[in-house]
Amino acid sequence: MNNQTPNWGKLDNTAHLFPVISTKKTSNVFRESVSLYEEVIATLLQEAVEKTLQSFPGFAVHLKRGLFWYYLEENPKPFPIVAEEDDYPCRLIDYKKNNEYLFSVSYYKDRINLETFHALADGVGAKVFLKALIYNYLNLSHDEINEIPFDQDISLEREDGFQQCYTPGKISKSNYSTLNALHINGRKLFNNGLSVIEGSLSVKEIKSLAKSLNVSINVLLVATYAYAIYLTKYGNKKPIVISVPVDLRFFFNSSTTKNFFSMANANFIPTKDDYSFEEVVEIVKNSLIAQITKENFRKTISYNVSNEQGSIVKGIPLVIKNIGIKYTYAKAAKASTTTMSNLGVMKFKEPYNEYVNKFSAMLPMSIGQNIKAAIASHGDLLSIIFTSSMRNSKIQKEFFRILSHKSIKIRIVTNGENNVSL
């Protein structure tokens, strides 16, 4: 018998959730893409992925089921052949076809897509991997580029940020919302389809609008989203709750590529008949400012990690734990209307930067959330992508109309799922 033992590692605190709640409809696979100014060459991309994986052993893993927890183990299989995109984004990864890797790479014309299962990394972690992949791809496709070794902007760290920040002691009370939020439902697309509506706009323009309202770009876009939902669901009195993932690396000085984020909720409860856009911006701003504090996140981390480390929880077999996790998640999902995630700016070193046109991201659907939005930017190009499992695109229409009426120039590209209204 072969005596070489593969390396293995525990999942981070948040990652325990994803293998349990993932289904065909709620895949927990998110996409990050980089568009170049040239067509992608498949063979070079394949080579680039293999080269990148050598630097990121933390991504060359597969998910295994233990008696008490899932865990990650070194994957001895080769990475599968990189294919041209031919399906909806954010599909559940077919582990057999994908040689059990927890991420997949595809391309379409000038775009390179990285789809990552959330148990492996969060948006920022995957962004680091994608950046390294683009560096490697450009090194291979352009002889004129003198290869620059990875430096501080590429972190290979795979520590568990939650465990690092957790201080044992008094267990904080849960500060998870128990609101019964508004849920956006509608006629679904055929065959688990996913509609993609992408708006591209200038960072300068949106920045100046945000400045005029005295808020950040993130707050402005979340507020616009809340206002679009409010206008679409006019007369609704239920809370509109937009979950905003917050990168904890900044607060706790970490550079891990594992999951290290927490959720803040932008709450907007319509109590009167007519709200102006500016009023909603103010409400959302105050709601987010109150939650995005280091102390708040520390409490959330303490609560989550202490739950994981409790000796009773540790001793419960995985099969039973999974039932509890599914129940708790389904209950928590009621407190949120939708999600808007800001992946931030993707910066490349020179001379790589001049080959890159755009950075964008997409989110998969989850329980109770049939529409989500992701923001990403590169240079002066900001991309906002709405993914939805519904035929109706009223919210997306309102969102872009609000911005265009504020003199923001927007270009819309879709995957055609919402083009015909029947």
Add this chain to the structure above:
Amino acid sequence: MYHCNNCKVAVDDKICPLCHSTTEPIECKNDITGYPFVKVKMNKKGLAKKMYLALEALCAFILLLINYRFSHTLSWSIVGLASISLGYIIMLIFFNSLVSSFSKISKSGCAIFVYLVFIDYFFKINTGWSVYYVLPILIIGETVMNFFFTVINHRNFQNYMIAQIVTIILAFLSISVGSNFLLTIIALFLSVLLFASTLFFGGFKGIAEMRRRFHINPEE
């Protein structure tokens, strides 16, 4: 590119994807790549499942009708229904592409055992044979199958160690529920022997696998 006067946005189509009104062509280079057309793939497995369910419902109705018409009871038709359901469960198990062949056979064995227990206690004739004979025989069968899978797939022998532990636990359980003593002892002996030899021949890799599965990290 085109311009939608309603939404005041530039779009890549003659029809605005947001408001579905017609757009006007404009002089603007589109440097944003779109998305491929997705061909709808027929879900053959899903179709087979639905067809089986429809057939099951039809059979169930016919069985219940005939049974009630001739005997005014529902005795044997219930068994028929249970058999059809067993077939459906086994189909679901084998359609799951995410699990291994070993897991499929093991799960099917469990489903068959539950079915036999149902038959045994439903007819109330010589009650207990399913637990007395079938349970230890199934454990022996599982152990033998595990042995063959371990030998054939010896590079990944560690994948079968949890199943070996489960068979040991089941063997102990079958003693406590009063199964045939001789068969149970054979089942227990074989399952313990298989686990012990896997640990012995597997060496460090086998022990490491146990640490992994039980989430024990020696570095902590």
